[in-house]
Amino acid sequence: MAAVVTGAMGTLLPKLANLITKEYNLHKGVKGEIMFLKVELEHMQAALVDISEAPIDQPPNNQIKLWANHVRDLSYDLEDNIDKFMLHIETHGQPEKSHSFRDFIDKCLSLLTKGKIRHKIGIDIKDIKRRIKEISERRKRYQIDSKAAAKPPGPTVDTLRLSTLYKKATELVGIEEKSLEVVEMLTEGDEVSKKQLKVVSIVGFGGLGKTTLANAVYEKLIVQVNIQKQKLQFDCAAFISVSLNPNMKLIFKSLLHQLDKHTYQNINEASWVEERLIREIRTFLENKRYLIVIDDIWDKSVWENIKYALIDNEYESRVITTTRILDVAQQAGGVYRLDPLSDEDSRKLFYQRIYGRENKSPPDQLVEVSESILRRCGGVPLAILTIGSLLSSKKGRAHTHEYWSKVYKSISSGLDNSHDDVKNMRRILSVSYFGLPPHLKTCLLHLSLYPQDYEIETGQLIWKWVGEGFVGKKQGKSLYEVGKDYLDELINKSLVQAVHFQNGNEVCSCRIHDMVHDLITSLSNEEGFLTTIGSQQPEYLPSKVRRLFVQTSTEEVVNQLPTLSLSHVRSLTLSRPAFSLLPALSGFPVLRVLDFSNCEQVDDNHWKDICNLFHLRYLSLKGTSITKIPKEIGNLKFVQVLDIRSTKIEELPSTFIQLTHLLLLLMVDSLGCAVPRWMCSMSSLFSLSITLKALGEEDLEILGSIQTLSELCIQVEKPTQGRAKRLVVGSGYPFPCLRRFSFKSDSMELGFALGAMQSLQFLALVFPHVHGTLLQFGDFVMGLENLSSLEYMEM
Structure with missing residues (x-):
């Protein structure tokens, strides 16, 4: 069941539109080819979206998957070609103004090089066009329809849900306590509120047992007595399942048939429209006390539609819903969050499934591995029952440490699909993903x-x-x-x-x-979405790695890295021990994301390679040994996020102003100087976190002039001599868009004058060594009442 995503389409199509502009001075014929590519790829993107939205029980067949993989690979190749073209054009720009003969020669060579690059992109685009035609013809030749589906393997998800509905109560450890909690929610209240229609919504992720719990409560309310020992008499009851793609007419017909099997025995043959069915249900329920369970609701609009039929007649009627979606539960009302099983109940259920009784324990040699298995199951009844079934089905083999360890390793590497129960568990968990x-x-x-x-x-x-x-x-x-x-x-x-x-x-x-x-690890491996080199190796390495995570520096990793085509990598994350294996960053010409967090070996000597990553959007140097930032940082004109927390940087070069796409700058525990004057010209900065040796009026003036700044976090060290220990933010520091402000200082006090920070909604103030009330320090009044838009504050 492959996870079908849309490749590079989301970022590729805008780039194709950008290529047609005059800026890149492409030949008219090449622009025509690009227009053709753009239209074709828009249609292919639509087809990929259709495939990705196929119902869980109607997965795409193998031909569709193959076609989708070809389209996705093609989009990756085209995006790589465009990015490399942009890199070459930008890095062969005109030299600085000069009148020397040498500079004249350099300019001529640069223009000649640009011409060759433009010719090369034309050839590449023609090649992509040829491949598009081949893929389109292949689709027609084999009659590939994006909505065609393979025959669903095994039982449907609804069938699997019904199978959980009728499990023996003895298998459902912990169900009694939880069902009593839900019953109490349904029956509590004063005499007036008890008469009104009451709804309880059981919410939790797939496999927790929402349906099973709802059924247990349903049975308890119909055939047992409540906590006060008074028989609950319901005139009618029904249990209906909604699911991901509901047919509302069939659902309403099923509801009517369950409410009165005699009157509505032929309801499925009726050609009533949805509105008539709702009227019929309301009329039937008007003078009756009813109990209805509505299982597996996925959408608020579906609940609203069903709610129209559930008349509030003040006869103490009750409704139970189950859903994976918190918003749906909150809208229905009476939210009951279903938590995973406790460790004790997990063991009971696990051993009960394997040995037939919950008080049976495994032999000593299996205790440790059984605890490891249970930790992996995380208290999810479906997972515990599934893995328990897998172990109990092998009879003699089930009691060997070798076999239990094999099962543990298989579920730790992305779910073992060799067993039918495991396949079914994965299908249930997959429904949320494919929706x-x-x-x-x-x-x-x-x-x-x-x-x-x-x-x-x-x-x-x-x-x-x-x-x-x-x-x-x-x-x-x-x-x-x-x-x-x-x-x-x-x-x-x-x-x-x-x-x-x-x-x-x-x-x-x-x-x-x-x-x-x-589940997502398994799907990611199938899709070739992320390649992880380290603790657990994937079964195969994709031919073109897009995202690479290198975890360890083992000999196995050393042998694998040279086999990867690094020129296609868009995202690179390195753990500390793996850094020594990193090849030159020049091998990653289209890199967008580079995460060196806590790689202490990264130091100032690596700046040259980093600053040549023209397409970089995200750069984390948090916890590295970087001590300065060179002026070449201005080459990273597309960078949006720069994280230099916990480094030892004390100064920013003025070329920072060239980072016109920078949205987030994290410098907490890094910078220790005044705010540079040029920072007020940062044209896109959305969020700034900064550590300063001292904060003065000039710093506030600069920061307050950043027109786009929405979030600001300032950490101030002990003030230097001659700098004010008290500072008042007034209307002279506009902060036009600032909505969140955090301030931390051991010895500096901050106040707010009338008109200060007029857009501020959230304020956090931390003064570790200052004692006093929330509103003033001695004779210093903070003036929080002057923050006219403030909604939330932490101190």
Whole structure:
């Protein structure tokens, strides 16, 4: 089940449009060829999107996958050619003005070189055009339809869900306690609220047992008694499944048939429209106490449609919904977050599945590996039952350390597909992935870059997405804000777990559940999306590596690196021990993302290679041994993110002003001087974090003049002699777009005058050694009341 994404289309099409401009002075015939490519690739992009949105139970057949791979490779090659063309044109620019004969010769040679480069791009584009025609003809020859699908292998996802519905209660460790919690939510309240229609929404990611829990509650409310020992009498009940692509007419017909099998025994043959079905349901329920479970809702609009039929008749009716989407649960009301099993319950379920009873323990030689397996399952009942089935099915072999270790290694390397139950588990977990739009698929696959259980800093993650080109422009929002929306969507769909929050409900760190991590790692390997060299080697290396993560410096890695075609790499991440293996950066001519975080071997001697990376968008030198930044930094004219935290830099060159696309500059624990005057001319800077030896009025004046600055973090060291220990921000420092401001100082006080920072919404102030009230230090009043737009504050 390959993960189909759209290759380089998102960034390629704008580049093709840019090539046609006069700036590149291409021959008229070449421009015509580019126009042809652009139109053809737009159609191919649309076809790739259609393929990527194929339902989970209708996966693309092998011919479609092959065609999609050819299109994707073609888009990569064309983007590489264009980027190399741009690099050559820019780096063979005209020399500085001079009247010497030598400079005249250099200029002539430069123009001649440019001519050859333009001729070369023309040849490359003709070659790409030929390949496009071949791919298009092949598609027609084999009658490849982007919507054609292979026969779904094995049971459908709905069938798998129903199989969990009827599992024996003895298999469902922990279900009793959780079902009582849901029952209590459904029955609590005063006499007035009890009479009203009440909804409880069970929410959690795939495999946690939402359907099973809903069914347990359903059975309990129908045939058992509630906590007060009073029989709950419902006049009618129904359990309906919605799923990813619902047919609402069939769902409403199923609901009517379950509510009254006699009256609506032939409802499936009726040709009623949706509106009539809703009216019929409302009329039927008008004077009845009903219990309805609506399982697996994926969309808020679907819930709204169903809600129209659920009349609130004040007869103590109850509704239970299940969903993977937090927004849906919140809209329905009564959110019950289903958590993974505890360690104790995980063991009970695991051993019960293997040995037939939960109090049975494995022999001593299997205890350690069983604990490792359970950690990988992460409390997900579906995973525990699946792996338990795999072990119990082998009878004698199930009790050998060798076999259990083999199972553990297989599930640690991206889910073993050799067993039917494991395939079914993966299909259930995959539904959420395949329901995503292409841009969120890409962002989720990118998370396979991080190790299992790793706590990911969301700010760094989103800026990496920006650097990779994953984040699209949206009117009225910055790229970072759009990327944040992407992450919120993945969290909302229970594919990413929020770990820590700031400013009330803003996620500042997240992680991936182990089972989801296994899934996206497997999909990433199939797609050739990310190549990881180090702890666990992929089964094969793609011919053209786009994203490379080198983890270790083992001999095996040394042998593998020369086999890679580095000229296509767009993103390079190196861990500290792997740095010694890095070949010259000149081998990465189209690199967009370079992450050297905590590679202490990176020092000032590497600047020459770094500054030649013309296409670089994201550069992290955090924790390296860099001590200065050369004037050649201005060559990185497309860089958007520069992270030099924890380095020893004390000065920025004035050529920084040439970084006209710079959005984020992180210099906390780095810079220790005054703010340079030229910084007020930074034309795109969105976020700045900086450490200063002292903060004065001139610094505030410069920072306040940066027209695009939305986020500012200042960390001030002890003030030098002659500098004020108290500083008031007033209307003279405009900060026109500043919405977030963080300030930290051991001995400097900061206040706000009337009219200060009029757009400021969030303020964080840290004064570790200052004692006093929140609003003043001794006789120094902070003036927080003068911040007219302030919404949230931390101290």
